[in-house]
Amino acid sequence: xxxxxxxxxxxxxxxxxxxxxxxxxxxxxxxxxxxxxxxxxxxxxxxxxxxxxxxxxxxxxxxxxxxxxxxxxxxxxxxxxxxxxxxxxxxxxxxxxxxxxxxxxxxxxxxxxxxxxxxxxxxxxxxxxxxxxxxxxxxxxxxxxxxxxxxxxxxxxxxxxxxxxxxxxx
Numbered sequence: 001x002x003x004x005x006x007x008x009x010x011x012x013x014x015x016x017x018x019x020x021x022x023x024x025x026x027x028x029x030x031x032x033x034x035x036x037x038x039x040x041x042x043x044x045x046x047x048x049x050x051x052x053x054x055x056x057x058x059x060x061x062x063x064x065x066x067x068x069x070x071x072x073x074x075x076x077x078x079x080x081x082x083x084x085x086x087x088x089x090x091x092x093x094x095x096x097x098x099x100x101x102x103x104x105x106x107x108x109x110x111x112x113x114x115x116x117x118x119x120x121x122x123x124x125x126x127x128x129x130x131x132x133x134x135x136x137x138x139x140x141x142x143x144x145x146x147x148x149x150x151x152x153x154x155x156x157x158x159x160x161x162x163x164x165x166x167x168x169x170x
Contacts, residue, residue: 009038013052028054032062033071033087042075042084070097100154103147111147114140 003011013034020030031052036043043051049059063085066072071094075084088094118140121133153161 012038026062026065028052028058029062029065032059033066036066036072036085036087037089039087042077042086044082044084046082048085069101070094096154099150103150103154107143107147107150111140111143114143 013031016034016037017027017031020033021027031054032048035048035051045056045059045063048054048063049056052059054062063072066087067074067085071088072085073088075086077084088097114136118133118136121129121136124130124133153165
């Protein structure tokens with residue numbers, strides 16, 4: 001079964017939107033990202049609205065969020081007053097930016113809370129207090145290791161370490 005290009009792009013946009021929802025990202029944000037990833041040329045807000053059948057407010061909010069993530073950029077076209085947008089096409093680059101953002105948003109706050117709980121429970125010498133403190137310290141140890149790995153992966157230029165790990169696994 002041969003799929004036409006436009007049909008394939010629409011399936012990509014729909015699938016990316018569904019995946020985004022599963023990962024806790026607004027469906028429209030994920031769909032705008034997919035649309036811009038699949039676009040050959042910069043797109044205006046009006047074109048994005050028309051293609052995805054979303055409101056101007058939804059389009060603008062989604063674009064701003066993607067710009068804040070650092071995975072979509074404004075593109076000025078000489079002689080045109082409209083704002084145009086393009087997606088970062090280097091998959092590793094935008095995946096790393098999203099991973100760093102998710103780490104900051106999700107892992108870092110948990111680690112701070114675990115440190116605080118650990119500090120507040122370390123002097124509790126009751127059996128229940130000792131057991132709880134040990135559980136928190138074990139979780140903290142795992143998250144510390146995850147943070148160390150994440151920092152090493154994210155802080156290499158161009159994701160070199162991540163690429164090497166992927167090649168080792170294949």
